[in-house]
Amino acid sequence: MPEGHTLHRLAKLHRRRYAGRPVEVSSPQGRFDASAVDGRVLKRAEAHGKHLFHVYGPDATVHVHLGLYGTFTEFEHPVVEPVGQVRMRMVGATHWTDLRGPTRCEVLTDVEVAALHARLGPDPLRRDAEPELAYRGIAKSRQPIAVLLMDQRVVAGVGNVYRAEVLFRHGIHPMTPGNRIDRALWDVLWADLVLLMRDGVKVGRIDTVRPEHLPQVTGRAPRRDRHGGEVYVYRRAGLPCLLCATPVAVAELAGRNLFWCPTCQPA
Template sequence: MPEGHTLHRLARLHQKRFGRTPVLVSSPQGRFADGAAAVNGAVFTRADAWGKHLFHHYEGGRVVHIHLGLYGAFTEARVPMGLPVGQVRMRLVGAEYGTDLRGPTRCELIAEPEIADVVVRLGPDPLRKDADPALAWKRISKSRRTIGALLMDQSVIAGVGNVYRSELLFRHRIDPYRPGTHIGQTEFDDMWTDLVALMKVGVRRGKIIVIRPEHDHGAPAYGPGRPRTYVYRRAGEACRVCGASVRTAELEGRNLFWCPDCQV
């Protein structure tokens, strides 16, 4: 599932491509036909993101709310675009560029005030200027759930996914099974500061980059074209720092990765 930096990067791109101009909106697949018709030809005023949620704002207070989920993705092309390929939920076409959205968990038309109904369920987003880390700390410090589970809870911190979760805990040498009540204020503050910096790099580079320069060697990345990670998807391989075997387990339905020697 795309993590928060991807949605913020998309928001910036769509703002650049379509902002402040009329756009054509359609739903070749048909599942968003009414919503597309309501904003077709309207001015795309701006795009922004909160966690893993993307919002396209149109004149008149109409908003397209998008959550990519596990399989959603945008593909971009210059105008004129060819015929839609596959199940295109929404096609957005501006003066020079167009983009197709396929496979999102959610693509719906809402009114501007309804955005509050979405974000009220979300924790602070490290990539937003208005983020209040104290809200996340309050929830973590009072919870007996594991920190590994809490970091993935979007009501605690919005935008963190499995990669940032695993890598952040490794970088701060924290056992993912430690309860939130056993996380110190200084530990949390250091993690938050690091997370903000890492996610900003993700927005700028379009990739999750977590390896410190002195550790950027040895075994290749976990997948083709991916930057190296410390523990994510490296189960059974040697830790880049201490050499111990990286472990994995399922935690609340998602695979967790950690080093049993470094994270104690």
Template sequence: TVRLRLANDTTYVDLRGPTTCALITGAEKQALHDRLGPDPLRPDADPSAAYRRISRSRTTIAALLMDQKVIAGVGNVYRAEVLFRHTIDPYRPGRDITSGEWDALWADLVELMREGVRNNRIDTVRPEHTPEAMGRPPRIDDHGGEVYVYRRATLPCHVCGGEIRTADLAARNLFWCPTCQQS
């Protein structure tokens, strides 16, 4: 469903996802930005601001990564994939994430998200797990991109062969490998 279409004689852009949208003033825009956590795509982002909130929270790390007040811009794909890449149980409380783990998660998000923007597609598998390296067929999905767990429920894990699981968490589908991501 197209929620808003902006068009001129030669170009148009459609807003499809959000259920609401509003035209806002510059001051209102700034107020919204001030409520957001650090964004991994911004070079001036301060990851320690996010970690301060995460390290004091009993909320799961998977839910915290989707909370825009904690960290901006991490969607469902990057949440699932970065937790898998670092073998972190998505149900672990934020306060149990060490500063070293957070630093590694942040650095990986920065790299993955920049690569996603550059390539206009989300690929998260490491070179040793690509279809070519593993002799497996490439992913066929409207999402595109090669991933470890996102939208791969009931399929075998590329690393351990175990079954990828899915569950609802923070009003979104969560995907993870219970073998690779043990608490």
């Protein structure tokens, strides 16, 4: 599932290509009623966590959650006939976009949008984020910090990669209870998430390895993975830790694979 930086990149792209002008919106697949927004001016596009919002005006916002299989594909004119199961098509003055396979694609009223935002935790990539709200949920919980970071009601936008990497970067064992994370440490974790995720928006991939540990500095081979980016522990189970050479551990937690270094992140 795409992590939060991907949705913010999409919001930024769609603002640049479509905002401020009328947009033709349709559903070639027939599973999305686009009549409420078709032909209207897109006021803005924004993201909150793993949710994307195309705001067209009073009581008309298209909400998209990509889920595991959803994808946007972007094209320049001329427009061609739909291929495959296109849930939503947007056509602007110079570009057009197809959406396939999302978990959610729907038009929401302003009240419904507000309720959805209220269910989500603060997003490190949003200017209106309040990290204090996230800390309140963490400080009173006995659940592992690795679970809390992935709970979108606590922190919105953090996925499996950012979860594993930010905990490694600060030497925190993933099973540490939330109420063992003090405020000073949370402030450091939040600041690092902001830094890492902003970089993800900028470059379009997740890089978490500090400059002194990059391949060109250490002489190791670059990472070869379809996700791209240089990481410390994510999807490196059994491989030597980049700092101490201990084999990276893996376990299942709440239905997702969890990666950490037993030496650099002691219990």
